[in-house]
Amino acid sequence: MAASKMLIPSLTHFRPLTCAASAAAASYPARLVPHPPDLVKWVKREGGFVHDAVKIGHDTTFGLGLVASGQIPKGSDLIVLPDHIPLKFQSDNQDGAADSVLLHLSQQVPEELWAMKLGLRLLQERAKVGSFWWPYICNLPETYSVPIFFAGEDIKNLQYAPLLYQVNKRCRFLLEFDQEVKNALKNLKPSEHPFGGQDVDASALGWAMSAVSSRAFRLYGKKLPDGTRNDIPMMLPLIDMCNHSFNPNAQIVQEQEQDAGNPKMLIKVIAEREIKQNDPLLLNYGCLSNDFFLLDYGFVIPSNPHDSIELRYDGALMDAASMAAGVSSPNFSSPAPWQQQVLSQLKLDGEASNLKVIIGGPELVEGRLLAALRVLLSTDMELVQRSDLNDLKSLSAEAPLGIATEIAAFRTIIALCVIALGHFPSKIMDDESLLKQGVSPSTELAIQFRIQKKSVIIDVMRDLTKSVKLLSGKETATA
Numbered sequence: 001m002a003a004s005k006m007l008i009p010s011l012t013h014f015r016p017l018t019c020a021a022s023a024a025a026a027s028y029p030a031r032l033v034p035h036p037p038d039l040v041k042w043v044k045r046e047g048g049f050v051h052d053a054v055k056i057g058h059d060t061t062f063g064l065g066l067v068a069s070g071q072i073p074k075g076s077d078l079i080v081l082p083d084h085i086p087l088k089f090q091s092d093n094q095d096g097a098a099d100s101v102l103l104h105l106s107q108q109v110p111e112e113l114w115a116m117k118l119g120l121r122l123l124q125e126r127a128k129v130g131s132f133w134w135p136y137i138c139n140l141p142e143t144y145s146v147p148i149f150f151a152g153e154d155i156k157n158l159q160y161a162p163l164l165y166q167v168n169k170r171c172r173f174l175l176e177f178d179q180e181v182k183n184a185l186k187n188l189k190p191s192e193h194p195f196g197g198q199d200v201d202a203s204a205l206g207w208a209m210s211a212v213s214s215r216a217f218r219l220y221g222k223k224l225p226d227g228t229r230n231d232i233p234m235m236l237p238l239i240d241m242c243n244h245s246f247n248p249n250a251q252i253v254q255e256q257e258q259d260a261g262n263p264k265m266l267i268k269v270i271a272e273r274e275i276k277q278n279d280p281l282l283l284n285y286g287c288l289s290n291d292f293f294l295l296d297y298g299f300v301i302p303s304n305p306h307d308s309i310e311l312r313y314d315g316a317l318m319d320a321a322s323m324a325a326g327v328s329s330p331n332f333s334s335p336a337p338w339q340q341q342v343l344s345q346l347k348l349d350g351e352a353s354n355l356k357v358i359i360g361g362p363e364l365v366e367g368r369l370l371a372a373l374r375v376l377l378s379t380d381m382e383l384v385q386r387s388d389l390n391d392l393k394s395l396s397a398e399a400p401l402g403i404a405t406e407i408a409a410f411r412t413i414i415a416l417c418v419i420a421l422g423h424f425p426s427k428i429m430d431d432e433s434l435l436k437q438g439v440s441p442s443t444e445l446a447i448q449f450r451i452q453k454k455s456v457i458i459d460v461m462r463d464l465t466k467s468v469k470l471l472s473g474k475e476t477a478t479a
């Protein structure tokens with residue numbers, strides 16, 4: 001939290017490479033220059049193809065987007081980019097001292113923040129007079145609605161500890177990296193300076209990291225000597241004007257260019273189904289939780305089927321939940337050796353353990369948590385030892401350790417949900433009335449995020465309550 005507070009003041013003054021404080025969910029984020037050149041024309045001039053019916057349009061909620069000005073048949077090529085148009089960290093025409101400074105800096109970026117690595121390259125091209133990519137770069141948004149640019153109060157407004165942790169981690173990284181960059185740029189000759197002699201601060205780094213995380217795609221790179229290809233992030237001019245949907249009408253494909261002499265990759269967007277006039281062209285950015293959508297893209301998807309909440313598997317917490325659910329003397333804190341053995345297999349005990357478990361999302365309850373509850377609430381050692389671990393982890397395997405154990409396990413999860421809901425300082429009703437009163441765009445985004453998290457928990461409770469009712473009916477019938 002403190003780190004993000006420290007980041008905020010650096011966003012308020014203008015510098016050529018900095019990012020102004022975000023207008024968050026504003027409908028039309030301003031571009032780097034007031035009247036940027038036409039990207040469609042630029043892509044065509046540089047040897048790319050753009051379908052005649054593909055236009056850049058304004059969308060009231062998603063900013064700019066691509067839209068069909070006429071009907072487009074299924075399977076049509078919508079955009080084709082030759083290999084030299086995407087912006088990658090390593091390009092063919094790179095050399096010299098400035099690039100070795102950039103490489104040195106990029107090596108200090110942790111793998112999980114890969115967007116910062118490509119962001120350094122983006123900043124280099126942004127600063128370079130006459131950059132090949134300038135017509136693309138000046139079309140990029142000036143601000144981003146990702147939480148690293150939220151005021152401290154709005155970071156708190158997210159109310160969800162795992163996301164607060166990620167936001168603070170990113171802010172801390174940016175502030176520390178700012179210092180590393182400053183040290184690396186000190187006393188460089190102009191020919192060695194990767195940013196044309198310009199200062200780069202945490203806010204410029206944050207702008208670049210957000211531009212990349214919200215727009216880059218991970219696609220196949222060049223063929224390696226062993227014939228395989230690795231995944232590399234790249235920025236795809238014009239293609240990155242497509243907004244996201246889980247029900248997309250377009251998709252990205254990579255194809256080898258026909259020219260046999262020097263085969264290069266073409267990156268295409270094709271129509272996955274027939275597209276009607278005025279339809280937006282939509283890609284699926286990935287089956288991600290709202291944590292990733294907010295952190296990397298700066299938006300939240302209502303009723304996102306891939307959203308979930310994270311809990312820590314902890315014996316005392318499980319005991320508390322079980323007791324709250326009316327289970328008599330649960331022994332999560334002191335499991336029997338045969339139960340402990342299963343916990344180790346599930347990596348919920350022992351040295352190589354991973355105690356992070358997930359509720360919600362397509363699985364509803366993470367298999368490891370479900371299996372642990374079933375086993376710890378069972379008294380039948382032989383039945384547990386005879387059971388297949390995959391069945392124990394599966395929600396569709398019906399009551400593998402008996403109906404009474406299944407009901408106790410589901411009730412415990414419902415109680416865990418109640419405890420998790422209690423960790424949010426506000427109720428959905430309070431959140432909704434705050435939204436009605438009107439708040440700033442970043443407060444709105446933070447409140448929407450926490451409403452969705454609470455809804456995930458409530459949906460899991462609703463589904464499991466239904467299952468408990470069904471199981472109770474069966475239990476009575478067999479009694």
Ligand SMILES: C[S@@+](CC[C@H](N)C(=O)[O-])C[C@H]1O[C@@H](n2cnc3c(N)ncnc32)[C@H](O)[C@@H]1O
Pocket residue numbers: 029061062063064065141214215240241242243244245296297298299300
């Ligand atoms: C790859 S860019 C798409 C083009 C972008 N709309 C623009 O104005 O440049 C991704 C950004 O578009 C917006 N966006 C895309 N899909 C969205 C969606 N389903 N809901 C809300 N915002 C979306 C978000 O701001 C996101 O960071």
